[in-house]
Amino acid sequence: MKIRLDREACVGHGRCYELAPDVFEEDERGHCRLRFETVPPELEEQARLGEANCPEDAITLEGEG
Amino acid sequence: MATAETETPKPNPDPATGEVDLFDADFARCPHAVYARLRAELPVARQSFIGNPVISRYEDVMWALRHPEIFSSEMDLEMALGTERPMIPQQIDPPRQTRFRKLLDPLFSRKRMQDLEPDIRRHARDLIEGFAGRGSCEFHREFAVPLPCTAFLRLLGLPAEELDLFLELKDGIIRPPAPPDRAAELRTQTGRRIYAYFDQALDERLDRPREDLLTWLTTTELDGRRLTREEMLDICFLLLLAGLDTVTATLGCSIAFLASNPAHRRRLVEDPARIDAAVEELLRYETPVTAVPRVLKRDVEVAGVQLEKGQLVTLLLGAANTDEQRFARADQVDFDRERNKHIAFGAGPHRCLGSHLARMELRVALEEWHRRIPEYRIAPGEVPLYTPGIREVRHLPLVFGPEA
Numbered sequence: 001m002k003i004r005l006d007r008e009a010c011v012g013h014g015r016c017y018e019l020a021p022d023v024f025e026e027d028e029r030g031h032c033r034l035r036f037e038t039v040p041p042e043l044e045e046q047a048r049l050g051e052a053n054c055p056e057d058a059i060t061l062e063g064e065g
Numbered sequence: 066m067a068t069a070e071t072e073t074p075k076p077n078p079d080p081a082t083g084e085v086d087l088f089d090a091d092f093a094r095c096p097h098a099v100y101a102r103l104r105a106e107l108p109v110a111r112q113s114f115i116g117n118p119v120i121s122r123y124e125d126v127m128w129a130l131r132h133p134e135i136f137s138s139e140m141d142l143e144m145a146l147g148t149e150r151p152m153i154p155q156q157i158d159p160p161r162q163t164r165f166r167k168l169l170d171p172l173f174s175r176k177r178m179q180d181l182e183p184d185i186r187r188h189a190r191d192l193i194e195g196f197a198g199r200g201s202c203e204f205h206r207e208f209a210v211p212l213p214c215t216a217f218l219r220l221l222g223l224p225a226e227e228l229d230l231f232l233e234l235k236d237g238i239i240r241p242p243a244p245p246d247r248a249a250e251l252r253t254q255t256g257r258r259i260y261a262y263f264d265q266a267l268d269e270r271l272d273r274p275r276e277d278l279l280t281w282l283t284t285t286e287l288d289g290r291r292l293t294r295e296e297m298l299d300i301c302f303l304l305l306l307a308g309l310d311t312v313t314a315t316l317g318c319s320i321a322f323l324a325s326n327p328a329h330r331r332r333l334v335e336d337p338a339r340i341d342a343a344v345e346e347l348l349r350y351e352t353p354v355t356a357v358p359r360v361l362k363r364d365v366e367v368a369g370v371q372l373e374k375g376q377l378v379t380l381l382l383g384a385a386n387t388d389e390q391r392f393a394r395a396d397q398v399d400f401d402r403e404r405n406k407h408i409a410f411g412a413g414p415h416r417c418l419g420s421h422l423a424r425m426e427l428r429v430a431l432e433e434w435h436r437r438i439p440e441y442r443i444a445p446g447e448v449p450l451y452t453p454g455i456r457e458v459r460h461l462p463l464v465f466g467p468e469a
Binding site: 011012013014015017018019026028029030031049052053054055056057 | 405414424
């Protein structure tokens, strides 16, 4: 599963790193930083949680397992 | 509000005029039916008395929030609330707004707010112990106000003992206790007092720096220079207004809902891990900050309606948050909702700076509350009193323990 972040769209709601801390981390501003480009299978569920709760639709997932 | 027996209450919104009354008492208590009618029949309605456009569909509200170059926050000063200059960063647009957010965001990040959690948790416990044994409380005055407001004052470095003064200053702007023709005057006077208070507080920090946000304002740098005194004051004014109302309102709406919905309440008692999701779902459903204003920088069409440059537009976040086009079973409060992209904290560049602080406080409050008071309900015979604008439950009498 590939994961992409639209950094222009991210405004730091922070739901991604709150819900899925193994996939998303918080930068100094509180914006999202991806830990992976390709998500390991055991973290796909977390990646989905992050995507599902970003109000800006800044996270996209491709090739879900 | 008494109605003569022969009179039919006016529908809200009124299909005959396309008008919606956002300050109606019934709307404050229960906005969802009004939201539904707006989205379905009047996606661009007119606000009663003022006549400005009100936008309610998720798609349109979100588009507006993402396009500050069209939907600007730079309001005419008479729209401002007793201020002499725009509040920073709320009433300015990108790119200037962006520079201030880059400066302020780290200070209000989730990481930084986590440092405040132990004190807030302790305070929540103390407040609850103060009334748990009594078997009842008035939630607004005894919990919803003191918990977030004390935390906020501590963050800024303002004396917690002066809470009543700050509440008076804040209410003097947001809900001036004056008849409508005197309200503007009271706001202006209150505004002057707010600037004066912070001006003095900032002088004191230059004299004797401390570990607080006000001191930080005097030493931080924006684009390689210190902030001007006016910029510092314009930030302080916003923090005062934004920090003292919103979490109080959310706590009241949330507990009022849970007091009336035993199955939801018991879920949180049985499974405290659900509280994070419950906070988000209650934010979505209740959306205490119902609406945000913008002013149009050019003509634009929304939902087939032509809007004009210069018009003041109301974006109804509460209606967007319950739009079936975005949220499955939008009218259901579901603590297991998997996709919750709510915009109770706004969206786009003006996403609420305090959202991480608010979320932490709400989570801690619900955890500590349900740990100590698992069963509670509205006191028999009492009706919670909701105020319009920012939906707040001003009077919320609760009794504790299982129903007799």
